[in-house]
Amino acid sequence: MAAPAVALERKRKAPGMKPGRFRDVLECYLFLVPYLLLFSVFVIGPVTYGFYISLHDYHVLSTHRPFVGFANYAGALHDDLFLKSLINTAYFAVMVVPLGNLISLLLALGICKEGRLTTFFRSAFYLPVVISVAVVAVLWQWLYSTQWGLINYYLDAGAEALRQLPLLGAHIPAYTPIPWLSSPRFAMASIALLSMWWGAGGNMIVYLAGLQAIPETYYEAATLDGANSWQRFWSVTWPQLRPTLLFCLVLSVIGAFQVFGQVMVLTRGGPDFSTYTMVLYLYLTGFSLYKMGYACAVAYLLFLVVLVFTLLQFRLLSFKEVD
Amino acid sequence: MAVAARIRTRKRPLGAMVAREWPNLLAKAVLFVVALVMLAPLLWMISTSLKPESEIFLNVPRWIPWPVTFHNYQELANRAGEAPVFRWLFNSVFVATSHTMLVLFVDSLAAYAFARLTFPGREPLFMLVVATMIIPGQVTLIPVFLIIQKLHWFNTYQALIVPGAAGGFGVFLLRQFLLGIPRDLEEAAQLDGCGRWTIYWRVILPLARPALATLAIFSFLGSWNDFMWPLIITNEIAMRTLPIGITIFQGRYTTEYGVMMAAATVATLPVILAFLLFQKQIIKGIALSGLKA
Numbered sequence: 001m002a003a004p005a006v007a008l009e010r011k012r013k014a015p016g017m018k019p020g021r022f023r024d025v026l027e028c029y030l031f032l033v034p035y036l037l038l039f040s041v042f043v044i045g046p047v048t049y050g051f052y053i054s055l056h057d058y059h060v061l062s063t064h065r066p067f068v069g070f071a072n073y074a075g076a077l078h079d080d081l082f083l084k085s086l087i088n089t090a091y092f093a094v095m096v097v098p099l100g101n102l103i104s105l106l107l108a109l110g111i112c113k114e115g116r117l118t119t120f121f122r123s124a125f126y127l128p129v130v131i132s133v134a135v136v137a138v139l140w141q142w143l144y145s146t147q148w149g150l151i152n153y154y155l156d157a158g159a160e161a162l163r164q165l166p167l168l169g170a171h172i173p174a175y176t177p178i179p180w181l182s183s184p185r186f187a188m189a190s191i192a193l194l195s196m197w198w199g200a201g202g203n204m205i206v207y208l209a210g211l212q213a214i215p216e217t218y219y220e221a222a223t224l225d226g227a228n229s230w231q232r233f234w235s236v237t238w239p240q241l242r243p244t245l246l247f248c249l250v251l252s253v254i255g256a257f258q259v260f261g262q263v264m265v266l267t268r269g270g271p272d273f274s275t276y277t278m279v280l281y282l283y284l285t286g287f288s289l290y291k292m293g294y295a296c297a298v299a300y301l302l303f304l305v306v307l308v309f310t311l312l313q314f315r316l317l318s319f320k321e322v323d
Numbered sequence: 324m325a326v327a328a329r330i331r332t333r334k335r336p337l338g339a340m341v342a343r344e345w346p347n348l349l350a351k352a353v354l355f356v357v358a359l360v361m362l363a364p365l366l367w368m369i370s371t372s373l374k375p376e377s378e379i380f381l382n383v384p385r386w387i388p389w390p391v392t393f394h395n396y397q398e399l400a401n402r403a404g405e406a407p408v409f410r411w412l413f414n415s416v417f418v419a420t421s422h423t424m425l426v427l428f429v430d431s432l433a434a435y436a437f438a439r440l441t442f443p444g445r446e447p448l449f450m451l452v453v454a455t456m457i458i459p460g461q462v463t464l465i466p467v468f469l470i471i472q473k474l475h476w477f478n479t480y481q482a483l484i485v486p487g488a489a490g491g492f493g494v495f496l497l498r499q500f501l502l503g504i505p506r507d508l509e510e511a512a513q514l515d516g517c518g519r520w521t522i523y524w525r526v527i528l529p530l531a532r533p534a535l536a537t538l539a540i541f542s543f544l545g546s547w548n549d550f551m552w553p554l555i556i557t558n559e560i561a562m563r564t565l566p567i568g569i570t571i572f573q574g575r576y577t578t579e580y581g582v583m584m585a586a587a588t589v590a591t592l593p594v595i596l597a598f599l600l601f602q603k604q605i606i607k608g609i610a611l612s613g614l615k616a
Contacts, residue, residue: 028442035433042489043455046466110354124358130598132548134566135587138573139368142580148380150367205609258459261550265570279461287555292465299462310457
């Protein structure tokens with residue numbers, strides 16, 4: 001809808017533009033100067049500079065910075081800790097993306113019909129999203145506390161209640177508090193759980209927008225055809241929601257691969273490297289070991305992962321339009 | 324709930340009503356429980372911050388703090404020497420506000436040019452800005468850090484405020500919005516002899532107010548909550564922002580959950596208030612841009 005307007009303006013302005021043309025263009029660019037200045041110094045410059053650094057053995061404390069080609073990339077791909085961090089991050093994504101999106105979608109379905117409490121529900125579900133990751137982490141550390149944490153308390157109370165049941169109760173063992181963050185078995189899952197609490201509302205809003213964009217007439221037509229609400233969901237909502245679903249899934253994967261704050265504050269990659277993620281690896285090689293060239297190479301590898309999912313999304317979405 | 328309204332108007336027998344409406348009621352009940360679960364951690368944070376130590380570590384947790392004590396908040400002030408929470412609060416407010424104003428100014432100028440002016444190079448430049456939006460922030464993290472050091476901006480406010488304003492999101496959002504504004508007013512202003520600057524200032528900015536509000540909220544929240552950038556670009560305790568400060572608390576007063584939750588509450592209440600005040604714009608903005616804050 002923008003294109004015709006632009007063409008129109010060009011036609012209108014074209015005559016009589018010649019004399020002050022240069023001044024005219026200059027004035028247009030003046031509007032862009034502040035942004036372009038920031039954009040080149042803090043985006044374009046760094047993106048190229050970062051790639052340049054990634055090809056060098058750039059240690060902060062040394063002034064000798066030889067060109068090493070793709071040795072940093074190869075080094076990362078041969079480093080067990082990097083591979084472990086890649087696997088850990090993928091494991092995190094596998095936990096958070098499907099389950100988190102399912103929760104977001106269910107929440108959105110729950111509140112997509114306007115009712116008196118809709119605003120309250122929506123705010124309650126969304127509220128965690130606006131909180132800083134540092135607060136989220138410290139708060140969940142308290143909730144996860146093995147001895148005094150709320151979560152272990154309620155699980156204990158729940159198990160105790162089950163043990164009171166006749167017959168079955170006798171077979172349920174007494175509850176032993178789960179060391180949420182200090183056991184390699186649970187730590188990543190604990191990080192995933194708090195991340196889902198933190199992020200569920202964000203995708204919910206996107207799903208909500210997707211649901212509300214489905215024309216009411218489709219549902220009416222389905223109802224006239226005798227579809228019950230279950231059939232209406234699978235024949236109308238689900239196909240109509242596919243682009244939104246895809247969009248959220250891809251963005252969630254990209255977000256999951258950038259998980260950092262939670263593990264930085266809560267576990268620092270531990271216990272036993274079980275929560276060592278890619279960005280934590282990047283951060284620690286860059287800012288604890290000062291191996292900047294290597295860290296930049298890791299950043300570009302991360303970019304590669306993100307790029308694959310972004311291109312996948314474009315591909316799938318354009319295929320959908322062709323259908 | 325529509326259920327209640329229906330009872331009043333139609334006066335059907337209660338039994339039939341329950342039979343018809345029970346899935347709806349059940350859904351509401353489930354949603355209510357989920358909402359409580361979602362809010363519980365935050366309520367627990369505030370509750371803990373208002374308790375004396377003796378009430379915090381109990382075998383059976385108590386939700387309502389009684390007697391309410393502001394002792395933990397007092398402690399925040401007492402420890403200002405090693406953990407200056409109020410300085411961090413000031414830093415966070417100052418940085419987030421300045422960042423937001425910078426973003427609004429710079430991005431609205433650029434968005435106006437991209438949406439409303441015709442000049443050679445416009446399309447490729449805009450494509451470049453949009454294309455860089457898919458690059459994750461970690462890619463520029465180290466080079467920008469090195470640039471900041473060369474500028475001697477380490478441990479300064481400008482380092483916290485400026486680099487984050489270079490992102491393409493605001494330009495993109497505002498441009499999309501401006502494209503949707505009819506040109507009549509601008510043309511009228513043009514006929515009246517107004518130049519581009521006057522049009523930008525007197526016509527475009529007032530019309531773009533909803534989009535500017537959305538962008539302002541996102542920029543503020545983003546800057547307020549940012550964790551990684553302030554973590555690497557400051558190391559002086561007085562230059563930290565609240566999110567980093569919180570983790571300093573966590574490192575120092577490992578088991579003093581009352582004080583820690585008080586600090587967490589100080590860092591959270593402003594954003595919760597901002598959210599409750601502006602939630603309409605926030606929700607609309609996310610729906611508009613598909614962005615997660």
